[in-house]
Amino acid sequence: MNTTGNTIFITGGGSGIGRGLAEAFHKLGNKVIIGGRRESVLAATAAANPGMEFIVFDAASPESITAGAAELTRRFPALNLVINNAGVQWQHNFATEATLNEANVASEIDINILGVLRVSAAFLPHLKQQASATIINVTSGLAFTPMAIYPVYCATKAFVHSFSMSLRHQLRDIPVRVVELVPPWVETELAAAQPEQADHGEMKPMPLADFIAGAMESLATDGVELPIANAHFLHDSAVAPQAAEVFAMVNGAH
Template sequence: MNPTGNTILITGGGSGIGRELALRFAGLGNKVIVAGRRAAALDEVAAAAPGIATALLDIADGDAIPGFAEQLIRDHPELNVVIHNAGIMIAEDLAGDFLATAEASVATNLLGPIRLTSALLPHLRTRRNAAIVTVSSGLAFVPLAATPTYSATKAAIHSWSQSLRHRLAGDGIEVIELAPPGVQTDLMPGHAADPNMMPLDDFMDETMALFATQPTPAEICVERVGILRNAERGGQFDRVFAMLNGAA
């Protein structure tokens, strides 16, 4: 992926990792469109740096995505990079009614990226230096039992990214997976102030350095997520699972 000269859509761009990706990529000379449900948050990001535009989107609303994609391409015909960052992470009480939470997690974290890619792929096939960036999680590789559906959606995103990368290689479209560890954001209550989470600025510094590597790695994994990413391949899955969930 080229580090500059792109037109980039970032879903969930109003806060957390999405907001910081928008500011960092805009600072490198890219045009960035931040998409999300909250106009005020998007406007704040756009005001923070030149080269950032906004677009309202509820990624969980499948009926809204085709129209959103058509308008996006009309407004930004040079679009060549999509970063599927929007996501929700909600603990599930298995002793109660957790189905609504599970369904919302699947609609946002898994169906949203699939639907939006389907809507934008014909356009991306016409663009040079096109790239699709998915955002999974370290929990794709070792699940957090308190958030079973979130972890499952991120495992699915990892698998989907691998298949998409293989299928689109002949079209010249890069597929890059960003797999964060726990980061100090508002993804879940308490995360932003949790000293066990990786500071957001540290995560972004390491992540952007990896994005700048040429060729860009197929997986963007900061050092801190390695214990989760490599648990199974290193024969340490049971130990890491117990450690993660014993502390949860």
Template sequence: MSKRVVDGAVLITGASSGIGAGLAARFHARGARVIISGRDRTRLEAVAARHPGMSVIIMDVADPESVSRGLAAVARETPYLTTLVNNAGIQRLLDFSVAEPPGPADLTAEIDTNFAGLVTVTAAALPLLRRAPKARVVHIGSGLGFVPYARTPVYSATKAAVHSFTVSLRHQLAGSTVQVVEIIPPVVDTPLHRSLPSTPPMAMPLDRFLDRAIHGLDAGKDEIPVGLGRVSQIGARVFPKRLFSLINRGD
């Protein structure tokens, strides 16, 4: 049986910019019912205004009560979901080598958003996903989940956790109507890198990344490594130390 899921009703977390907003536009252009979510109503409404019919739900994935409220609002808009894209994410440069290490809020923000948030949203959305004849949960992982960038140590660890959770969730839901997908991006040109002095030189243009991600989803793939995301995935098994040195050279 084909794994391909029709577009239907799509919920995307962290869709006010970058990859989330880009995926929302792609699904909307194909006629899907798209619900975008995030923390900032003004930014979300600016995205929705460009795509008539797209709806906005406020949901802070790092706050379990906000997630419950958000999914209740989603359930009022649609009786089922065919796609959940767990995309919301933040990235921090954290330096543990200095005399004054990062404070508690900085230490856990990425864990709460990138990992705990993704798990919370997945659990809350599963009942709506199970109501569709075929559905999928799409996790936005990272090549850094396979080979860490040491200047973003907690971020990299959250993406390793996302990969591990994805593998277990896929195993648990095997044979169900819900497919579990991990997209493994390379560096993509989005505002995520705002804490770096400049966008990394090897960043993939957002549109090219979106083309490749949508192509993988349409092909029904469980894992969609894109560009250097694939290099990290394979290199982590074949030459982990060399790849770590390469990614962290000069730091």
């Protein structure tokens, strides 16, 4: 994809991978708008990057998504790139926990799954009107090989991987590309929030700056499924060599 000349909206853009991508695209001269729930974090990120803008945007709220999409497409008619990055992660142990933490499960589903569906649907009417547009869905290497202490999170990312494949196929005759960015374990707030799980054997978190550099290099290609660094190992171990051919066979009549 073209990494310059874009008007970009990034959910979860105030910190972590979202902020890293926002700053990288901003440095390339793109118009970048970040969204998230924490206004103070968004404001600080925008202030550190003059020209970047922000909007309070809750990916778990249908009302916030609808209102935000309407405002952004009105204020930025050239908007042509949406990055679904917002996400949450919680541990669940069905072997030891007496009850299911409904609130944590609901937040993972609302943000990681429904947020991606709703944001994509809200912006697609506008994106279809652009000469060229892109939706980037940020998943995880754990979409392909799950880490069992995060069973719901991994399943939500597997959902987004599958959804990205279907959406890409549905939009194949429309100038809206669907790209899946597949991070490995990255040093972010998401990882730091659960320090007791810092020891994952041979797996070590990738410095955020290194991940962003690799992501931007991959995004500049024509690829549509982009595992970065160690995510290749998790991705490739689960994807059969003939997967693309089988997908084409299953969907040949649709």
